[in-house]
Amino acid sequence: MKHLGYIGMGIMGRPMALNLLKAGYKVTVWNRTKAKADDVLAAGAGWADSPADVAQQCEAVCVNVTDTPDVASIIFGKQGIVEGNPGDTAGMVVIDHSTISPAATRDFAKRLHAYDIDMLDAPVSGGDVGAQAGTLSIMVGGEAETFERCLPIFQAVGKSITHVGPGGAGQACKACNQVLCALNLLGACEAMALAKSQELDLAKMIEVTSAGAGGSWQLANLGPKIAAGDLAPGFMVDLLLKDLEIVRAAGRDGQLAMLGTDTATNLFRAASNAGLGSEGTQALSAIIARLSDTKSGDD
């Protein structure tokens, strides 16, 4: 495949489209707000007037938008990917890099199949830094044959690329990842609050516990930011909150009792309600400080 579409010129989509251009692909983009595509267009991408227009020109269309209804609308809505001449899109692949519902993804893949369109769900992890550096982790669900065909595309934007299972498995794996991120971060925040109240040297606590059974990526990477009161994202509270609602819907589907995830979600909700939605997820520490009798994190 030489000619790719890219729909969604957000904080992730823009640098990923630029990396596809750098890798030698012809790229045609569409975004609700055209101005956000300016630098990608300047770097050599073409513009299409709608998702349908993108689909008619391209062999594969990457989608990178916020939530489940956005993906539904881009694929099945007015001027969406499947609209127009089905003959022009048959054999095409939709690669969804968004983080959305696993159940809806399985439904989308099934409905696309009726149009002879293959779908891969391919949510990413690694943030805007990873998107810019082309070092994203990509967890892919879908047919093995389709995955192999699209592997060079993934290799142009990511580093650790894993085919985790059939359609929806990528999103399910991402949902698991977000459970882990949320609870490991909650643990890091409560441990940091306890360390502060005990007047511990925070850097030493992080160093000692990171080396053993208490270690996590969240503690090692966000612990020092919490200690410094640095709330800059990284990954925003409101986006994690959106992902956690996807997790909770999937948990409901499986009739799971996810008491930890629910507790973390409520605390991230409180952070968002307190005006911290656009801060990094480590802003959870400020909420724990506010609920506690401590000035830490609230200075």
Add this chain to the structure above:
Amino acid sequence: MKHLGYIGMGIMGRPMALNLLKAGYKVTVWNRTKAKADDVLAAGAGWADSPADVAQQCEAVCVNVTDTPDVASIIFGKQGIVEGNPGDTAGMVVIDHSTISPAATRDFAKRLHAYDIDMLDAPVSGGDVGAQAGTLSIMVGGEAETFERCLPIFQAVGKSITHVGPGGAGQACKACNQVLCALNLLGACEAMALAKSQELDLAKMIEVTSAGAGGSWQLANLGPKIAAGDLAPGFMVDLLLKDLEIVRAAGRDGQLAMLGTDTATNLFRAASNAGLGSEGTQALSAIIARLSDTKSGDD
């Protein structure tokens, strides 16, 4: 220091005393139940009739028992370390390897000071495997000079040894470590339950998420055991529960709102109530499965 005492011949104390003997120390032991000291006595240790008797013979006394009242009784109780001739114990060091209350530890250290006895709180992490291999992590609170004087003792039983601050800081750091262990494990258990309900390949989910922002020691080490339904300890539910009650008391002292720690504690309590107290901490997964509509973990 050449002649050490060791009080507490439990799952941790026995292999640690053996490693001190191997390192060339003269070791005198006491335990409530003498039979548990048999292999240590066979390896060359001497027997004393009480903690007071140990203290009168030794330059430093290591203590490794279960909870705060046990340590209090061994130091300040009848036939305890400070009882008898204070002249015989002056200049001595009490090294407490137990995991107990940081606040009580600060009080013990202060009271011992009046007897010219120094105290180091030196809780360990790494389990019975680490105790046997001499690879424990040791987080030490107390005077820097006393720490330096006792460092060779720590090097005979541990690998990563850190002086984290004044008296009580070692216990405070261990409390933070247990918060991290409990919440990272809760995250791993809920992610595993979600993965099962989504029919994901569990090994792949662990592999993919461990490499990124969702990674933790708990997931990497206990995730595969959860997947295999292997509940063997490792570290027992009832011991973590004891540590979490120490954490909660410290949190109460600091007027902290530890919602995540409370949720995890309640679930570990449920595991203990369900008869899983002597299983490994990963038995938390069985409780989440029981609360959920899934047969997983309960097969």
